[in-house]
Amino acid sequence: MKPDQIIEALRLMLLSRALDEFCIKLQRRNRLGVYAPVHGQEAAVVGSAMALDPADDWMIPASREQPAMLRHGLPLENLLATYTGKVDHGRIPSDVKLLLRQQAIAAQLPHAVGLAWALKLRGLAAVALVYFGDGAASEGDFHEAANLAGVQNVPLIFFLINNRWAISTPVSKQTAAEDLSVRAAGYGFEGLRVDGDDLFAVYEATREAVARARAGGGPTLIEACTYRVGFHNTSDNPREYRDEAEVAAAEANDPIERVRRYATAAGIWSGEEEARISLEISTELNATYRKVASLPRPGPNAIFEHVYEEQPTRVRRQRDTLLNQLPEPDDAG
Numbered sequence: 001m002k003p004d005q006i007i008e009a010l011r012l013m014l015l016s017r018a019l020d021e022f023c024i025k026l027q028r029r030n031r032l033g034v035y036a037p038v039h040g041q042e043a044a045v046v047g048s049a050m051a052l053d054p055a056d057d058w059m060i061p062a063s064r065e066q067p068a069m070l071r072h073g074l075p076l077e078n079l080l081a082t083y084t085g086k087v088d089h090g091r092i093p094s095d096v097k098l099l100l101r102q103q104a105i106a107a108q109l110p111h112a113v114g115l116a117w118a119l120k121l122r123g124l125a126a127v128a129l130v131y132f133g134d135g136a137a138s139e140g141d142f143h144e145a146a147n148l149a150g151v152q153n154v155p156l157i158f159f160l161i162n163n164r165w166a167i168s169t170p171v172s173k174q175t176a177a178e179d180l181s182v183r184a185a186g187y188g189f190e191g192l193r194v195d196g197d198d199l200f201a202v203y204e205a206t207r208e209a210v211a212r213a214r215a216g217g218g219p220t221l222i223e224a225c226t227y228r229v230g231f232h233n234t235s236d237n238p239r240e241y242r243d244e245a246e247v248a249a250a251e252a253n254d255p256i257e258r259v260r261r262y263a264t265a266a267g268i269w270s271g272e273e274e275a276r277i278s279l280e281i282s283t284e285l286n287a288t289y290r291k292v293a294s295l296p297r298p299g300p301n302a303i304f305e306h307v308y309e310e311q312p313t314r315v316r317r318q319r320d321t322l323l324n325q326l327p328e329p330d331d332a333g
């Protein structure tokens with residue numbers, strides 16, 4: 001990575017950590033529905049995103065890759081609007097090559113293969129990268145997607161974030177295999193494992209996979225080994241099921257601190273620079289949230305929109321019944 005890229009990555013990682021804290025506070029104040037933090041996984045998420053060219057390449061997220069989505073061009077305002085229920089303002093702009101976050105585990109993987117296959121059929125020199133977790137790797141969707149991606153030799157990077165947990169299921173109960181990246185061999189393409197807390201290693205591994213896919217070399221499975229330091233999401237309490245010592249060990253290997261130390265030793269980062277950037281980030285978060293909070297809430301009709309181009313009678317009836325039963329909306333923000 002060049003110095004300006006290291007600074008960009010470090011800023012994104014700091015923004016990600018601050019965004020986690022900001023959104024968790026909003027959720028605790030009942031201003032945000034549910035939030036899945038990236039804490040601990042920032043190097044895996046940011047390092048991989050930075051290997052893509054947002055002008056050409058497609059990103060297919062799972063559900064906690066917030067800094068990657070921002071790096072790929074999703075405005076912070078749209079991201080915060082989605083999380084705070086202002087769905088009319090949370091859309092992905094049409095020129096941003098990003099799919100929606102996926103809540104149904106692994107369901108994004110077959111879509112990603114189709115998308116990458118379309119890029120190939122159109123003769124574009126573009127690639128797609130899809131995020132998924134160690135839990136998702138057990139789903140049939142993963143195996144079917146990997147098989148088709150191999151057969152069709154599509155330009156797709158399967159970016160597996162092994163954060164050791166799938167809510168309360170540890171990876172040891174998820175699979176008897178030591179290494180998830182070896183699965184790629186069964187589908188006829190390359191797989192590799194990378195230290196997911198090493199920004200530079202993640203970036204280089206993804207860059208190589210992207211270059212190979214762009215040159216017609218087909219898919220790659222990258223397993224980024226990291227740790228989910230935070231809770232699964234704001235409705236989860238990991239103290240119920242995991243040992244705090246494990247969390248402390250991961251915290252001692254903080255991916256942000258690793259880059260901070262490197263950049264400081266390289267003379268391109270300092271405490272003053274970090275204080276300046278952190279202030280810039282909190283100002284940006286506060287100003288953006290103020291703007292989003294002032295936007296109108298969607299009406300109850302919104303849950304019926306964007307699924308069918310023409311609503312079937314059954315759905316129209318459900319909508320009418322619901323709208324007749326609802327009290328007048330308040331405007332509690």
Ligand SMILES: Cc1ncc(C[n+]2csc(CCOP(=O)(O)OP(=O)(O)O)c2C)c(N)n1
Pocket residue numbers: 064103104105132133134135136137163165166167228232
């Ligand atoms: C098909 C499906 N099954 C179960 C769930 C409930 N669920 C939500 S997240 C999750 C665990 C996902 O773990 P992993 O793939 O490792 O991703 P991580 O949350 O660790 O990023 C599960 C089981 C779901 N959303 N969809």
Ligand SMILES: [Mg+2]
Pocket residue numbers: 133134135161162163164165166167
């Ligand atoms: Mg996981």
